[in-house]
Amino acid sequence: MAQVKHLWRGAFNxxxxxxxxxxxxxxxxxxxxxxxxxxxNKHGVSPxxxxxxxxxSKPNFSIEKExxxxxxxx
Numbered sequence: 001m002a003q004v005k006h007l008w009r010g011a012f013n014x015x016x017x018x019x020x021x022x023x024x025x026x027x028x029x030x031x032x033x034x035x036x037x038x039x040x041n042k043h044g045v046s047p048x049x050x051x052x053x054x055x056x057s058k059p060n061f062s063i064e065k066e067x068x069x070x071x072x073x074x
Contacts, residue, residue: 007067010035013060014053015043028063035063 005024008031012019021038025031036054040047054061 006031006065008035008063009066010061010063012036012039012054014039014050022066028065031063032061 003026005026008023008025008028010021010023010031012021012035019039019042021035023031023034023038025034032054033051036050037047040050043050
């Protein structure tokens with residue numbers, strides 16, 4: 001079954017540094033979760049802390065779609 005995924009690019013203002021991440025996900029919301037988990041792992045903190053920092057209440061991150069493609073499971 002083919003699932004449409006997109007390549008997302010996210011810029012996050014975290015710990016006074018801008019972190020640019022990319023990931024594959026079907027939606028922007030899922031891309032945000034994946035990227036926040038990566039930031040949490042990188043900085044050794046709980047994913048919940050990072051997800052709360054980037055909950056949309058402040059203009060401290062942006063996520064944009066870069067490429068549309070289909071992933072085919074065989």
